[in-house]
Amino acid sequence: MDAxxxxxxxxxxxxxxxxxxxxxxGTPQELYRASRHYIxxxxxxxxxxxxxxxxxxxxxxxxDALPAASAVEFIHNxxxxxxxxxxxxxxxxxxxxxxxxxxxxxxxxxxxILFSKAFQILSHNTNDLLKKDSLVDMLRRLxxxxxxxxxGQAQDMYLTxxxxxxxxxxxxKMISKKTAALFEVSCSLGxxxxxxVSDKDVHNLALFGRNSGIAFQLIDDLIGIKGxxxxxxxSVGNDVREGKKTxxxxxxxxxxxxxxxxxxxxxFGNKFCNNLDVEEAVKIISSLQxxxxxxxxxxxxxxxxxxxxxxxxxSHSKKMLLDIxxxxxxxxK
Numbered sequence: 001m002d003a004x005x006x007x008x009x010x011x012x013x014x015x016x017x018x019x020x021x022x023x024x025x026g027t028p029q030e031l032y033r034a035s036r037h038y039i040x041x042x043x044x045x046x047x048x049x050x051x052x053x054x055x056x057x058x059x060x061x062x063x064d065a066l067p068a069a070s071a072v073e074f075i076h077n078x079x080x081x082x083x084x085x086x087x088x089x090x091x092x093x094x095x096x097x098x099x100x101x102x103x104x105x106x107x108x109x110x111x112x113i114l115f116s117k118a119f120q121i122l123s124h125n126t127n128d129l130l131k132k133d134s135l136v137d138m139l140r141r142l143x144x145x146x147x148x149x150x151x152g153q154a155q156d157m158y159l160t161x162x163x164x165x166x167x168x169x170x171x172x173k174m175i176s177k178k179t180a181a182l183f184e185v186s187c188s189l190g191x192x193x194x195x196x197v198s199d200k201d202v203h204n205l206a207l208f209g210r211n212s213g214i215a216f217q218l219i220d221d222l223i224g225i226k227g228x229x230x231x232x233x234x235s236v237g238n239d240v241r242e243g244k245k246t247x248x249x250x251x252x253x254x255x256x257x258x259x260x261x262x263x264x265x266x267x268f269g270n271k272f273c274n275n276l277d278v279e280e281a282v283k284i285i286s287s288l289q290x291x292x293x294x295x296x297x298x299x300x301x302x303x304x305x306x307x308x309x310x311x312x313x314x315s316h317s318k319k320m321l322l323d324i325x326x327x328x329x330x331x332x333k
Contacts, residue, residue, distance in 0.1 A: 005323040009049055012062065016048045019066045020073060023121055024113075034102040034110035035117075038077050041095050047186040048073045050212070050324060054190025054205050057317035058197045068189035071118040071142060076182055078114035079149055081107055086157070087242075118142065122189075134192050137202075141192075145185035152178025159245055165253050166245060175217040176210065183213030204308045208321070211305035216328045218298040221246035223333060225285055237282040243269025248294050252285045260284045298329050 001009075020039055026032050048069035055065035083089075084097040085107055091097060099107035122138060155174040159166050187209030191202045224239035225248045239246050249268070253261060264281045267273040305325055312318055 001323050001327045005320055008320065009044075009324075012049050012052055013045045015062060016045050016052075016066070016069055016073065020070050023070060023117060026113075030102065031106060031109055031113060034098050034106050035077075035113045037098050037101065037110070038080055038092065038095075039073070041093070045073065046216075046324065046328070047076055047182060050183065050209065050321065051186045051190035051193070053317050053321050053324070054187045054209075055193040057205075057312070057315065057321065058191055058194035058201060060190075060194030060196070064195070065190050065193045067121050067124070068138065068193050069186075071122040072182060072186045072189065074114045074118035074121070075142070075146060075149070078111045078118070079153070079182075081111035081114065083153065085111075086153070115146070131195070134195070138189050138192050141185050141188055145181045148177040148181035152176075152181065160243065162245075165250055168247065168250055171245065171247055171250055172214065176214055179217040179220075180210045180213030183216065184210035187212075204312075207308035208305045208325075211301040211308065212325050212328060215298040215301040215305070215325070218247055218294055218301070219329055219331065221248050222291060222294045223331075225249070225282060226291060237267075237278040240264065240268055240281050240285075241271055241273065241278055247297070248285060248290045251290055251293055252288055255288055256284060295329070302326070302329055 017039070021036070024032055024036050024039070051069040051072055052062050052065040055068075056062070080092065081098050084092055085099050085104065089097050090100055097107075098110055102110065119139065119142065122142060123135070152174055156178055159170065159174060184206045187205040188202050191197045191205040221239070224244065224246055225237065240249065249264075252264060256264065263277075263284060267277045267281045302325060306322065309318060309321065
């Protein structure tokens with residue numbers, strides 16, 4: 001990512017944060033403190049930035065896109081809060097989870113507040129020039145994305161409980177809902193916020209978002225195996241220890257020789273295993289050239305995303321959208 005894009009993204013993050021902070025006020029204060037917990041801890045804000053840039057690509061402004069951008073960030077954080085409750089996680093990226101700090105009942109309510117605020121802020125869109133049918137379409141798309149996220153999470157839970165390992169296409173189908181649905185709606189809501197967009201444009205940006213989201217999750221899976229714990233806030237091999245059937249682990253189990261497979265399975269889902277055994281399992285996975293395979297798979301979706309916007313003339317917004325896409329697949333945390 002070039003310095004100009006990085007600087008612009010940092011500026012947009014500040015703008016989104018200010019808008020969100022102003023929207024997450026109310027009583028009791030403890031409830032709103034819980035709902036802001038992850039948001040105030042930082043974050044790249046990729047989804048809301050993609051909303052803003054998608055809007056600007058069709059002549060809209062940052063101000064036009066802010067309600068939609070904030071709505072998708074609220075939904076993202078709602079899903080994180082409830083995810084952590086379901087997994088009973090103590091930490092997320094190095095900070096204590098909401099339910100560990102504020103208690104389970106308030107954590108559930110804080111997720112509910114975030115979910116409700118997303119639709120409130122979108123339905124109260126201050127963009128007077130936005131057509132009523134466009135606003136209805138935005139609400140429909142966001143609600144559909146929320147349903148897909150819940151379906152994807154349920155499917156993930158089902159795959160986790162299975163004694164066998166799913167096929168790669170089952171896993172890809174699951175992440176296309178759990179993760180990619182929100183990337184898709186981020187871009188489509190951005191396009192709709194511009195006021196000057198065709199159905200085809202919205203479709204193209206939705207495709208861009210969905211394929212970006214799948215690529216994002218595949219790289220996230222890779223980071224879960226090989227990421228630097230100082231950067232990710234997670235222990236090395238965290239996904240192996242937690243028994244997450246991610247894409248790299250599925251590939252490893254499928255291709256590794258039986259003796260080494262047993263060493264991986266010895267620590268898989270075993271939260272009490274020692275670090276040396278986890279490190280050995282990670283080394284085995286790394287020796288299988290899994291990183292190359294996963295990145296090749298991710299690049300297939302990157303290419304699909306690029307193709308979906310290839311017919312649009314070159315512009316600053318299009319370049320920035322593509323910069324974000326390649327940042328997604330080249331990141332290390």
